[in-house]
Amino acid sequence: xxxxxxxxxxxxxxxxxxxxxxxxxxxxxxxxxxxxxxxxxxxxxxxxxxxxxxxxxxxxxxxxxxxxxxxxxxxxxxxxxxxxxxxxxxxxxxxxxxxxxxxxx
Amino acid sequence: xxxxxxxxxxxxxxxxxxxxxxxxxxxxxxxxxxxxxxxxxxxxxxxxxxxxxxxxxxxxxxxxxxxxxxxxxxxxxxxxxxxxxxxxxxxxxxxxxxxxxxxxxxxxxxxxxxxxxxxx
Numbered sequence: 001x002x003x004x005x006x007x008x009x010x011x012x013x014x015x016x017x018x019x020x021x022x023x024x025x026x027x028x029x030x031x032x033x034x035x036x037x038x039x040x041x042x043x044x045x046x047x048x049x050x051x052x053x054x055x056x057x058x059x060x061x062x063x064x065x066x067x068x069x070x071x072x073x074x075x076x077x078x079x080x081x082x083x084x085x086x087x088x089x090x091x092x093x094x095x096x097x098x099x100x101x102x103x104x105x
Numbered sequence: 106x107x108x109x110x111x112x113x114x115x116x117x118x119x120x121x122x123x124x125x126x127x128x129x130x131x132x133x134x135x136x137x138x139x140x141x142x143x144x145x146x147x148x149x150x151x152x153x154x155x156x157x158x159x160x161x162x163x164x165x166x167x168x169x170x171x172x173x174x175x176x177x178x179x180x181x182x183x184x185x186x187x188x189x190x191x192x193x194x195x196x197x198x199x200x201x202x203x204x205x206x207x208x209x210x211x212x213x214x215x216x217x218x219x220x221x222x223x224x225x
Contacts, residue, residue, distance in 0.1 A: 090210060
């Protein structure tokens, strides 16, 4: 299953709203996950089951799904939110990731 | 809390076997519902799932790497390993171990990652 993320880069300012997209090549149900990765660090789980926030994740992060189109929204960017975001599907084998969206200042 | 840490050589020669260990603290590799995985990230690229081991013996591998990969658990129940044979420069990457589970339904715990360079 191929996951296509867009845009590749999102240039925004703190306080602005970020909308990231992940499109699956076939149905993955709700088995879509979002991670945040900062340079030199491991990915951090944000959202699982398309829309459920992981433990400790702020409410400004939200996920939504419409068919095979998934969206991660950051309602108001904080300085620590500038990073790369990856989606991952856990529906079909092998588990696959999107190529990432970089949110930059 | 559960912690994972990767260890192993940072440099491997082409055609040789890459071997890494993930040390797990705060959890048992025998417990049902938990999938202990290896993933990698080539320089400047995205993430690739390599495979997992479940309840010490069941394994699943990415078909793109299946012919070269072995994941196993050692007798101590606190370490699982990755062996990738016949490596080339394309296998140069940061390798992560991570936990997935039927409960989190995601990779919820990650090691810090270790860079392995394939070069003569």
